Amino acid sequence: MATEAETADEADAYAELTERLERVTAIQGAGGVLGWDQQVMMPRGGTPARSKQLSVLSSMGHDVLTDDRTGELLDQCEELDLDEDRAAVVREARREYERGTAVPRDLVEELSRTSSEALSAWEEAKANDDFEAFAPHLETQVELKREYAEHIDPDRDAYAVLFEDYEPCLPLERAEEILTELKETLVPMIDEIRASDADVTTDAFSGTFDTDAQEELSRDVLSTLGYDWDRGRLDVSTHPFTSGNQFDCRVTTRFDESDPLGALMATVHEFGHAYYNLGLPREHYGTPLGESRDLSVHESQSRLWENHVGRSAPFWELVMPTVREHFPDVDASVEEAYQSANQVYEDNLIRVEADELTYHLHIVIRFEIEKALIAGELDVADVPEVWNEKYEEYLGIRPETDAEGCLQDIHWSHGNFGYFPTYSLGSVMATQLFDAAEDDIDDLDGEIRDGEFGDLQDWLRENIHRHGAKYETNELVKRATGEDFTADYFTDYVTSKYGELYDLEESV
Amino acid sequence: MATEAETADEADAYAELTERLERVTAIQGAGGVLGWDQQVMMPRGGTPARSKQLSVLSSMGHDVLTDDRTGELLDQCEELDLDEDRAAVVREARREYERGTAVPRDLVEELSRTSSEALSAWEEAKANDDFEAFAPHLETQVELKREYAEHIDPDRDAYAVLFEDYEPCLPLERAEEILTELKETLVPMIDEIRASDADVTTDAFSGTFDTDAQEELSRDVLSTLGYDWDRGRLDVSTHPFTSGNQFDCRVTTRFDESDPLGALMATVHEFGHAYYNLGLPREHYGTPLGESRDLSVHESQSRLWENHVGRSAPFWELVMPTVREHFPDVDASVEEAYQSANQVYEDNLIRVEADELTYHLHIVIRFEIEKALIAGELDVADVPEVWNEKYEEYLGIRPETDAEGCLQDIHWSHGNFGYFPTYSLGSVMATQLFDAAEDDIDDLDGEIRDGEFGDLQDWLRENIHRHGAKYETNELVKRATGEDFTADYFTDYVTSKYGELYDLEESV
Structure with missing residues (x-):
């Protein structure tokens, strides 16, 4: 007997797929509103109900996306001769579906639970400048995320797989080339800026501002x-x-x-x-x-x-x-x-307070460390020392505490390894687009x-x-x-702009 | 072969039922946040996405509630020897489930669509004082709600069935007795107040208030x-x-x-x-x-x-x-x-601006009209005339326009027949509780x-x-x-309070 799937005609399969995607978007969008509200409007007592609401929405969105029926519809749509727009819809949906179905629900839930615990531990560790208290949580996130990557593709570099959660359609190699170029351009440039005696105004906005x-x-x-x-x-x-x-x-x-x-x-x-x-x-x-x-x-x-x-x-x-x-x-x-x-x-140690130049070295340091952590080439216990050494090497400054060092960002407590590079890639891309x-x-x-x-x-x-x-x-x-996406425009831009601002020799 | 349902043990059935109810609550709660946001925070352009989000949440909540599995779990739980708390949970869930499964999805969607159209039509009709433009929409709501009630229970009075959407566990007969008692108490009392020459201050707060x-x-x-x-x-x-x-x-x-x-x-x-x-x-x-x-x-x-x-x-x-x-x-x-x-x-014609006494006559009028509409004893076309006559008879005033008459409230455009009485019942109950x-x-x-x-x-x-x-x-x-729930305390309360305020003869 023909199944519903086999008898559905082509237009129906695509229509049913998009209807399903629209449902997922609506559920995620509802979650987005609840998240916005939580951060902007919600009274603090609301957390228990809100957590439950968000977790139910999240698992329902996941269920609709990874339902067997989605897989059947994708199979059918991929057999069709679709126009470019529709083919793109199917391509993107396929990617989401594969990632959604690859990871067992138990692991997703364990990640959700442990990252929530790690978040609390990180907040406390940061407040107390106590990396050791955070270390076991970070260890767990590293292990679980390795396992996560293994479920998605056991044959590829785990960090490259994780990176695709944030940037699924740019190869990690290309990202790495760009980050390396940034490092090679910026480390010497910041050295020169430090040595520059240009008279740059820094206090146009000093005082108290209502x-x-x-x-x-x-x-x-x-x-x-x-x-x-x-x-x-x-x-x-x-x-x-x-x-x-x-x-x-x-x-x-x-x-x-x-x-x-x-x-x-x-x-x-x-x-x-x-x-x-x-x-x-x-x-x-x-x-x-x-x-x-x-x-x-x-x-x-x-x-x-x-x-x-x-x-x-x-x-x-x-x-x-x-x-x-x-x-x-x-x-x-x-x-x-x-x-x-x-x-x-x-002399700034804090990523979110950085300028257009030093910013990228903050990112490169995180990228190098998280890549080594996932590869098993760096132990969690050694993160503070490696962090501080890299700050010294690339930025010429050394954090005195882990709170203003490797504990400063929330990302790793969420297990978000591979997220940081997108910040730098975005800045580089912005320069190319603006040009x-x-x-x-x-x-x-x-x-x-x-x-x-x-x-x-x-x-x-x-x-x-x-x-x-x-x-x-x-x-x-x-x-x-x-x-193609390139760092050339960024290099030219910073060389010109900051060369002029700081009277550097390479100034064009 | 034993099904999953048959082999599940008792505690499991109750736990699975409550897990399911919690999920429904979370989905409805998420919808509540989205509704609040829509009315309080949302920029006006957000409507298309918000409507979609709300409709997806609503149908998902309905799906979880009315799933066959919910029915199986209810059947199992009803066989158990539950304590009073748990028995109440099962009783309430059963009621929701029965109502949710009784009405075909097509009708629910038709009601949702037509009430949304009716809402726009009502807004325009009210602005233009044009009852005729609203009449066909009201007619549709009356017909669809009759059909809706018929699906839930074809053997009972349709209005009594509709009333239970808002007040499921108080018989309509009791509600009607109370509303009748309100009318009998208040119509003569308001007549007396109108005739009273008591010097009641009405303008303690006149002027402009930032x-x-x-x-x-x-x-x-x-x-x-x-x-x-x-x-x-x-x-x-x-x-x-x-x-x-x-x-x-x-x-x-x-x-x-x-x-x-x-x-x-x-x-x-x-x-x-x-x-x-x-x-x-x-x-x-x-x-x-x-x-x-x-x-x-x-x-x-x-x-x-x-x-x-x-x-x-x-x-x-x-x-x-x-x-x-x-x-x-x-x-x-x-x-x-x-x-x-x-x-x-x-001399006030508008329900939401009414005082503690006249308020209930506004409600009684709506109750009598909507009950007659659902029973087929009153044609939609005759609503304005009947409305105006009842205002004259009960309140001694007559609207000059339908905008300040039968078009003033939003409820009927939503098909919310049976909602109004709960306003009066609540006030009456408040008096008994406060006493x-x-x-x-x-x-x-x-x-x-x-x-x-x-x-x-x-x-x-x-x-x-x-x-x-x-x-x-x-x-x-x-x-x-x-x-038992009674109007006696309300009668005593208003007789005493307003008797004193307006120097009425019955004053105690």
Whole structure:
């Protein structure tokens, strides 16, 4: 007797698959709203019910995705002669399905439980500067994630498999080449900057800055950049983040009375993430054609706005009058503000406080350590020592405590090995994309200075956002820029910009 | 071969049933958060994605509840010798399951779709005072709801079946007796009030009241009443509502510059709803033992705080200093404020603006009309005329437009026939409960005057909240008060309170 699957006709199989994907998206989207609420609105007593709600949603989304019926539909769709769009949907769904079905539910649940315990342990260990208390939890995450990778593909390097959870369509080798290039460019450049006697203004924004006024400034800047308030919100959370889809994508930021620059740059960064999601095709909501490409592409959008717009000289010409409106006591010139926003923090140990240059060395250190941990070439117990040595070697500084060293980031407590590289890849990609946009737009600097962001927005919509996840990462970059993904533009950009700022010899 | 169901042992069946109920609660709770967000936080562009998310959650919750496995587990559990708590869980789950499985999915979806269309049509019809434009939609809702009731029980009165969606464990006959008693008490009393020449202050709060200060006042009053801010929030929405569970239960209110009393009473009302949910046993979250009883009991909690605390003389003694802190221009005395908060709006046509007395005649009119509509004794086309006649007969006023007549409420566009009576039943129940609390607490008036709400809170926790849905409605009331649910206390209460306020002859 023919099964339902065998008798279904072609159009039906594809329609049923997309209906199923839309359901998964809706469940995940509901989880996203609950997550946003938890971080932004929820009273603290709400945790027990919220944890249960999130865990039920997560397992239901997993069930719909990894159901046998999904597999049957994928098999059928792969036999069809689909157009490019539909073939991309099937390709992306297949990848998700394979990853979802490869890992036994027991292991998924064990990872969820242990990472939750590890998170608490990490918070305490960080507060007490006590790496030893965290070490067994980190050990467990390393072991479980090795096991996880083995389930997905026992024949490949485990770290390469893990990396694909965050960046599934860019080979780890390419990522590694780029990170190596960053290291080779930046280590000597930061040495030179440390030795430079250029007079760079660092304190254009010193003093106390009322947080209400900072929020007003953030709102004004979001409006200037083109944030659609009918589809977004700005709120405050401990760590800035973006959450949502093409209909409703919200940003958060955080305000510190002593650091208005940090808040403003965080806002612009999150704007970039949100502007990407808001530019995804509405008619494809629920399928990969209406979803963003993975983490490095997403980070390219936030970094493009943060670094190439928000840290540019024309942006500071544009924004300083608004800054002075909200903070009449600021008497820095545009040039001084620009320099302050671009100063290199040579002595900074903390990744999230880093500048455009040192940032990548923070990432390279994490990348090298986590890769060695997963490969079994580094023991958890040796992480602090290796961490500190690498900081000394690459950045010329050495943490005095593990709290400001290897305990500073949350990622490893979640078992998120392979996540960090996407931060650097995104910044590098942003430079390549922005360079192409500059080529295509007559006077982009002038437009930024005038607060005219239409051409840049159109360029991003046309070349990145409207494609959703249709193209894989390199293909997307190549279509947008005419070239494979490369670090060349980043090297040129930092050499030129920071050469000029710090009077370095290689300055072009 | 024995099926899984047959071999499962008793404890397993009950555990699996509650696990399933907890999952349903989590899904519904997630939907609740999304609903709250939609009304309070969501940018307006978010509707398409949110509608999809809500509809997927709703159908998933329905699927888990009405799955064949739920039926098997219920059958097994009903064979067991369960203790009272567990038997109550099974009883409640059985009721939900039967209702969920009785109605075909097609009809549920048709109701969802047509009520959404009817909602838009109602909004437009109300704005244009055009009942004819709404009539066909109302007709559809009446027909589909008759069909719906027929699926649930073809042998019973359709309206009685519909009423059970909102109040499943109180017979309609009892509800009707109570509504009839309200009508018989209130129609002549309001006539007398209209004829009364008592000098009741109505304008203690006239003028313009800054909405920020109103919000501060609402927050202060919530704190005074004992709202747990670690498990709650106050926000603003078009229509005040309460949303949440024992870990996180949030209230909303609305502010109108010309009506500070309306906002304050709405806040106190929602506090009552929230205080109920927050008092449900935490260890039973997810099963009926951790869920509130149905709508009339819920409304009894909001009305108890709104009417018996918030509109009482001792409350106004307590709260006037705080009112004057926020609004130094208010020069009304405590007695004048009390009178203003209790004035009878004899000429008011709008249910949501009604006082403690006329309110119930608004409800009785809706009840009589919707009952006749479902019974086929009244045509939709005749609703406006019948509505207006009943207003004239019961309240002595006649709407000049349908917008301020039969189009004023949203409920019928949702097909919510049988909902209105729970509002009155709740108020009546509140009076009976408050009377019992007064008997049990030495000097409740004095405690309210002193802002000491501990004894009243304990009484409600002990007699109502901690039981969740363990007892059916009448049983719950009887255990709390020693008597069956009755309107006697309400009659005595209004006769005494309004007799005194308006110098009526029956005044005791």
